[in-house]
Amino acid sequence: MGEYWNTRIKNLSPYVPGEQPKDRRFIKLNTNENPYPPSPKVIEAIQKAANESLRLYPDPECTEFREAAAARYGVKIEQVFAGNGSDEILAFAFGAFFESAKEGVTGASEKIQPILFPDITYSFYPVYANLWDIPYKLMPLRDDFTINTGEYKIKSGGVILPNPNAPTGIALPLKEILSLAEYLAEAGKVFIVDEAYIAFSGAKRAVSNEQGAMSSEQRAKLGSLSAVPHINNNPNLLTVHTLSKSASLAGLRVGFAIGNEKLIEALCRIRDSFNSYTMDRIALAGAAAAVRDVAYYDDINSRVAATRERAANSLRGLEFNVLPSESNFLFIKPPRIKGADFFAALREKGILVRHFNKEKIKDYLRVTMGTDKDMDTFLDICEKIIRREA
Numbered sequence: 001m002g003e004y005w006n007t008r009i010k011n012l013s014p015y016v017p018g019e020q021p022k023d024r025r026f027i028k029l030n031t032n033e034n035p036y037p038p039s040p041k042v043i044e045a046i047q048k049a050a051n052e053s054l055r056l057y058p059d060p061e062c063t064e065f066r067e068a069a070a071a072r073y074g075v076k077i078e079q080v081f082a083g084n085g086s087d088e089i090l091a092f093a094f095g096a097f098f099e100s101a102k103e104g105v106t107g108a109s110e111k112i113q114p115i116l117f118p119d120i121t122y123s124f125y126p127v128y129a130n131l132w133d134i135p136y137k138l139m140p141l142r143d144d145f146t147i148n149t150g151e152y153k154i155k156s157g158g159v160i161l162p163n164p165n166a167p168t169g170i171a172l173p174l175k176e177i178l179s180l181a182e183y184l185a186e187a188g189k190v191f192i193v194d195e196a197y198i199a200f201s202g203a204k205r206a207v208s209n210e211q212g213a214m215s216s217e218q219r220a221k222l223g224s225l226s227a228v229p230h231i232n233n234n235p236n237l238l239t240v241h242t243l244s245k246s247a248s249l250a251g252l253r254v255g256f257a258i259g260n261e262k263l264i265e266a267l268c269r270i271r272d273s274f275n276s277y278t279m280d281r282i283a284l285a286g287a288a289a290a291v292r293d294v295a296y297y298d299d300i301n302s303r304v305a306a307t308r309e310r311a312a313n314s315l316r317g318l319e320f321n322v323l324p325s326e327s328n329f330l331f332i333k334p335p336r337i338k339g340a341d342f343f344a345a346l347r348e349k350g351i352l353v354r355h356f357n358k359e360k361i362k363d364y365l366r367v368t369m370g371t372d373k374d375m376d377t378f379l380d381i382c383e384k385i386i387r388r389e390a
Contacts, residue, residue: 018030034247045288082255083256093160116160122194168325312330346385
């Protein structure tokens, strides 16, 4: 324990990211990175931005990127917030919309209601809650690992859900998202929908015109899962997005949120209380190019989804329990072997996946979709391990 740490830091349990090995080469299926490269247009934009202008501060309003995102999703620029990855935006959102119960905080009292999120979900959520001293309640998933949104219609400080959920990959129907948003609006609470994996859903994505903008008809076809087309009718609804997965830009650190102008203003107030220049010039240029190149990313993400379905069918043939996924990963339980042991066996063979040592899911593994070649190697090794156990 650090001698000079304050009480807040002493009590924190930080998020633990997926392993990024340096000691040997692995097939990395552990951190939900896209197996395909970024759009060539993104690389070109980044190269053009790497010039003498780097001596100047970037645009604190992230105007070019926000304009591109607004055009892509058919919203106003005032309804888009840009940040240094979706994790940063989520941290800002916790601070902006959920009440702290910490003694001495203005407005805090014993009557502060806890926020709600699933007991099996993105493990950064409790970290943010603890960082901001926000009380929270874990809502158990059903036995089939689905979220029961009816149980969230109780008195609370607000709700955050990923759709699709992580690490399960299971998605909620949009009608359930909107029904919960309506309930929370009547209670005066914010509903955050983390759409990090929405691009890999089974819904057909809209084909944009040459400028990347979508007509109202196209926006309606954005996907049966995304809540973006409904933000104008739900002023308490904030959707959070990342370019790390769907845009193959995990190394660039770019995220954005879409919601009511007042929600966006609140995020700006939090950002400008930390650092007004959260995104650098290179990231802004690459991000704007990425959201404009819809055709390229629709193609590679459709390929990822196709690989996911092929891998799921193969694993079921090997007697794995494979949860239905709408993301770029599968959540699987191997037969006749503990999850930790299967994780170790895969690592021994040069394949990294993600294992979460939690009671409900300790025998499950999260497997990111790689290239077809990588997945063929993974499936072959899985078969050999299972045969050995048999």
